[in-house]
Amino acid sequence: MATLEESIDTLWERRGELSAGDGEAVAAVDEAIALLDRGEVRVAEVDERSGEVVVHEWLKRAILLTFQLAQMSTIELGPFEFADKLPLKRDYAAHGVRVVPGASARRGAFLDRGVVLMPSYVNIGARVGRDTMVDTWATVGSCAQIGDRVHLSGGVGIGGVLEPPNAVPVVVEDDVLVGSRSMITDGARVGRGSVVGAGTILNPSIPVVDATTGEELSRGVVPPWSVAVGASRRRELPGGEFFLPCVLVLRRLAEGERHDKAALNAVLRTHGVST
Ligand SMILES: CC(C)(COP(=O)(O)OP(=O)(O)OC[C@H]1O[C@@H](n2cnc3c(N)ncnc32)[C@H](O)[C@@H]1OP(=O)(O)O)[C@@H](O)C(=O)NCCC(=O)NCCS
Missing domain, CATH: 2.160.10.10 (Hexapeptide repeat proteins)
Known part of the structure; x- marks a missing residue:
């Protein structure tokens, strides 16, 4: 079975033919976005050995595909109204x-x-x-x-x-x-x-x-x-x-020194949520 990365790359190759009604494409792209949303994958990271930034292009492609596949919807919030494709x-x-x-x-x-x-x-x-x-x-x-x-x-x-x-x-x-x-x-x-x-x-x-x-x-x-x-x-x-x-x-x-103008004020960062 193709990995999610392979599926996204295949969808990217045939992006000209895709539409919002394509359930399989929508599901694959949504799975990639959900992984990003939960922090289980990331678009880029610093490689610990080389120190270079490594970019996972397939995730960027998944994001671009979500713009293509998503449909506009209107969101109302009190007197505010928005119209967008992404939740x-x-x-x-x-x-x-x-x-x-x-x-x-x-x-x-x-x-x-x-x-x-x-x-x-x-x-x-x-x-x-x-x-x-x-x-x-x-x-x-x-x-x-x-x-x-x-x-x-x-x-x-x-x-x-x-x-x-x-x-x-x-x-x-x-x-x-x-x-x-x-x-x-x-x-x-x-x-x-x-x-x-x-x-x-x-x-x-x-x-x-x-x-x-x-x-x-x-x-x-x-x-x-x-x-x-x-x-x-x-x-x-x-x-x-x-x-x-x-x-x-x-x-x-x-290394490890904090600039005195960069000290953080913990009281501004409390959440009341134990981690
Ligand atoms: C960069 C910064 C930390 C430097 O602080 P510092 O190490 O105490 O250095 P100094 O204030 O002694 O400044 C050193 C020199 O850089 C200059 N300088 C300071 N900040 C500068 C800035 N943002 N842009 C350009 N030049 C700057 C100073 O004029 C000074 O020049 P001089 O040597 O000719 O007098 C500080 O100026 C700064 O910009 N902090 C960020 C402030 C901020 O945005 N905070 C956000 C939360 S409110």
Whole structure:
């Protein structure tokens, strides 16, 4: 019997012929979304041996197929009306997740125990780790992988990657603080324990520079245990002198050290749910 992965890949090959009435296709895609929703599979993960991000493309394909197969429905909530194809996540209290009114997450996103969603949004395929705070107006895009004990501050934008289909999800590793209104997109990565200053723009085109040596460390990757801020670098271009963004690693923290501005306030994270 074909594995679920093989079934999804076969459906993807014949996606032009599929319709919402195709019960077998709907069932296979729904099974994949349910696995994502329960956190039993994930779209991307960091390979422990190589340290590289491994993307499970078949799960991204399952998410794209669910958009194709699902039908629009109207949802009414008091005076509010919505029209969408995908259902929302449910049963938060049973899973030890606190969700403040105004927050929503789509089914097929996984929120681990202890997650707090302030009025924010988590899209399908995203994974948010244990005890992570998604603060007000933060958005976690499709398939983004957010670690444990992370703080995504107010207004942070974590990009989603369903298009183009070969895009690598954003990875924010455990114990990171992302400062207010930062934008982390397109497969950018923040290493464990780092603090990203408010208003930082990070994507795979943005150089990450060591402030001590001036060395360009990477494009789009903040190394673990770094304190990094958005900065600008001078560029001479035919049209004149310009200042393009970069990310500056101001200093390194010792492994396991918590930046004093990144201390978590436990009282904001209590759930009343024993885990
Ligand atoms: C990145 C951050 C942790 C740095 O704090 P710090 O280690 O105490 O460093 P300092 O405040 O001494 O700043 C070091 C330098 O970086 C600059 N800087 C600090 N934050 C910056 C930011 N977000 N963007 C650009 N430059 C920044 C400072 O102006 C300073 O420059 P100077 O050396 O010329 O004086 C902090 O500034 C920050 O942005 N925290 C996140 C705040 C936030 O969004 N919290 C959300 C919950 S409310």
